[in-house]
Amino acid sequence: MPSLLSVARALTVAVALLVTGAAPATSACADDSGAWSVAPSAGGGTRPAKDGRPYFYVEGTPGSVLEDTVTVTNPGSKPRTVELSGADADNTRGGAYSLKRSKPKDTGSWITFAERKVKVPPRTRAEVPFSVGIPEGAVPGDHPGAIVAREGGRDAGVRVHLRVSGPTLSALTVERVKAEGERISYDVVNRGNTVLTPRLTVHAEGVFGPLLDRGSRTLPVELLPGRRVTLTEPWTDAPALDSVEVTLTVKASGGAHDKATASARFVPWGAVAGVGAGVLGLAAAGVWFVRRRGGSGDPPRDEPEQGGTELELAGAGTGRGEQL
Secondary structure: OOOHHHHHHHHOOEEEEOOOOOOOOOOHHHHHOOOOEEEEOOOOOOOOOOOOOOOEEEEEOOOOEEEEEEEEEEOOOOOEEEEEEEEEEEEOOOOOEEEOOOOOOOHHHHEEEOOOEEEEOOOEEEEEEEEEEOOOOOOOEEEEEEEEEEEOOEEEEEEEEEEEOOOOOOOEEEEEEEEEOOEEEEEEEEOOOOOEOOEEEEEEEEOOEEEEEEEEEEOOOOEOOOOEEEEEEEOOOOOOOEEEEEEEEEEEHHHEEEEEEEEEEEOOHHHHHHHHHHHHHHHHHHHHHHHHHOOOOOOOOOHHHHHHHHHHHHHHHHHHHHHO
C-alpha cells in the first residue's frame, strides 16, 4: 500500500459524486439542517464490514504507522468546509462514553490527516486518508479516541478503537458502597489496560433474612482503562427498620471481578422524631403543672386530706353544741 504522506497528500481529497445526472433542487431548510455526516470509508481498515463500519478499529505495535480513510458526506446543495481533528476518549462521572475537550495527549495526538480542512462540494463525499502513528514506548492495551469533524457550529465524530499490541490485563474494583434511602451508590474502577463492560450482582441481607437479590446484569458503561465511574442502584422497597449488609459483585470479560460489602441501618427517623416530640411535650406539661401548684408560696397540702380535716372539725363542733 503506498505511503500516506507520499501519495495521499498528492491526491489530497478524492471526491466522488453521490448523485449522477440531474439532481432535484434542495431546499434551504435542508441545507440548514446540518445533514452532513462523517463515517469510516466502506471496505477499508483492518476490519472491513460489508454494510459499512460503525467505528475505526486499528491495532499495531509501538513504532508502527497505521492507515485508513474517513468519509465526509455532503448531501446538501451548498458546499461545506469541514475541519478534521483527533480527540482522546473519556468517561463521564456516570460512565457514559465522551471525548476530552483538552488538547489530546494520547490517540487523538497520534492521528494525522492528509488534509485537516476539507471542502466538500454539494451532493458529494470526500474520502480523506489519515494515519495513526503509534509512538515508541506506548503502553500496551486499549487507547480509545475519535475523529471529530466541525463545520458551521456543529460537531460530529467517529470512534477510533486503537489497541497497542502487547500484554493485556483485565482488572477492576468496586468501591465506596453505600446504602442510603432508596438507593445504593458505588464506584467501579478499571484497574487494567482494556475497555470493560461490567456486569453487576446485588444482594442485601437483613436481620431476618434476604431483602434483595438481583441477578447479574450488564451495566450501561464502557469503562476505559484507568477510569472511575460513580453509579447508583435503585432500592425503592428498602426496609423501614432493619440492620442490613449489602454485597455488590462486579465482573467483566477477561476474568476481571471484585466484591465489596457495606453495612447500613434503616431507622424511621420521622416516627422517632414524632415520639420524641410527644415525650418532650408531656414532660413540659408536667413541669408546668408542678410549678403552677407550688406558685402560692404556702407549703403544698394534699387537697383530699384538707377536706377530711374540715369535716372532722365540723363534726366535733356539732358534738360540743349538742353537749351544751
